[in-house]
Amino acid sequence: MLIILFPQRFINYFYKSYQIGELKKKLKEKVEVHDISNIISASTNNTYKGSIYKSVKIFKEIKEWDRYLKKKMKKKKKIYILNCINLDNLKSFYIHYLLSKYKFTIIEANSAGTLQYIYSKTLKQKIVNFLKYLVFHHRFFLLRTKQFMLRVTTKFLKFNEIYVTQCGFHGRRNVHPLLSSKKTKFLDFNSPDYANFFINKKKIKNKNYAVFLDAKTPAFVGDKALFGLNVNYDKKKWYYDLNNFLKKVEKQFNLRVVIIPHPSVREFKNTYYDKSLKVVNDEDATNKLISGCKFVLSISPTTAVTYCILYNKPITFIYNDQMVKENSWQFKELKLYSDILSSKIINLNEDTNIIVLNSSVNKKKYLKWKYNFITSKKTEKISNVEILNKAIFNKHKD
DSSP states (O other), X not given: OEEEEESSOOBHHHHHHTTHHHHHHHOSSOEEEEEOHHXXXXXXXXXXXXXXXXXXXXXXXHHHHHHHHHHHHHHOSOOEEEEOOOOOSHHHHHHHHHHHHTTOEEEEEOOOSSOOXXXXXXXXXXXXXXXXHHHHOHHHXXXXXXXXXXXXXXXXXXXXXXXXXXXXXXXXXXXXXXXXXXXXXXXXXXOHHHHHHHHHOOOOOOOSEEEEEOOSTTTSOOGGGGGTOOOOOOHHHHHHHHHHHHHHHHHHHTSEEEEEXXXXXXXXXXXXXXXXXXXXXXXXXXXXXXXXXXXXXEXXXXXXXXXXXXXXXXXXXXXXXXXXXXXXXXXXXXXXXXXXXXXXXXXTTSOOSXXXXXXXXXXXXXXXXXIIIIOOTTTTTSOHHHHHHHHTGGGSXX
16 A cells, blocks of 8 residues: 655645556555645645645544554555655654654655755855844744754654655765665656656647746745745736736747646636736646747746756746845746756846747757756656556565
8 A cells, every 4th residue: 555645735736746646547556645734734734725636635633644544554464655744843753753663665755856956055155045044034944953953863763664766867866865774775766747748748739839837926825935935026016027028929929828827826816917818727738738839938947847858849937127136046046947958048127129039959958957857768768657566566565
């Protein structure tokens, strides 16, 4: 039996991202999702709004979850845990203690599946950022301090067996187990977006439209809220500038710009979009529409870059004055993405008559990104379910 242990509300976005349907269909084990957000992250549950996946099991207390596990242990000889929980508080530590006590086989999914921006590379940067957190973001500072202490403490817990997934060369080089076991194995894996592409690959039929990939913020609460970091954007100005830019792109390139909202908020209407612009909220919109578009625009360092790489679509990153002022880290991430991919990055607030966007791709850099972050030559023709069956479940049959 495979239990996916999840720290946030398990909305339908996560159902697709974690390929629950595919797991239930092809995995040689029964699959359950355990939503323990009410136990370890109730205060940040509003960050993930939307409909909860219908078959998820929701627990409100550790005792309730523990009792349920013990019942399952009597029925199942072998239980595997796909552990998605961070060490953010004492309750999350206690849950890890129970996992070690019951000697479950743990699967850690730690690879980001994309480039991870390193905020503090040098000692000077580390000192400066430390002081910034301490003075201006004390809640974030306390959280990081608590996480560090809990991770050190958790290293004293001994787990029975651990599998650590790693995506691409970057994953193999940088991903380390969060937990400790004498039996730790690494699995070459595919990123969630690549896994979705692998199953739902579209035949390319180029049409006269472009895709704009939007972020959650500022229309909705972003992931930074999980860490106590608030970014103060002027929402009306943000979308006024964005709408004008997208309409200008439509006019200059004589095509339609299709807006694809962030997948976690596609259930909700963004009232800030101009009514003349087309918005597509389909579950698989990113994969479907990037496959046949002329080019892509993105205002965030998104994992959806994967689809640009796989379909060889030129991408241009855009930013605005507010981002530079209020969220310089996001701007720096965008700049890093553009540098690595040899893609253009432009300020939509710049007063210019002609917008210059990427019209071609650097195939060598696209290929390098593919094997650095999203897949490997060993796994690119294998689904993640096949990898799990072959490496784990076939070897541990009841």
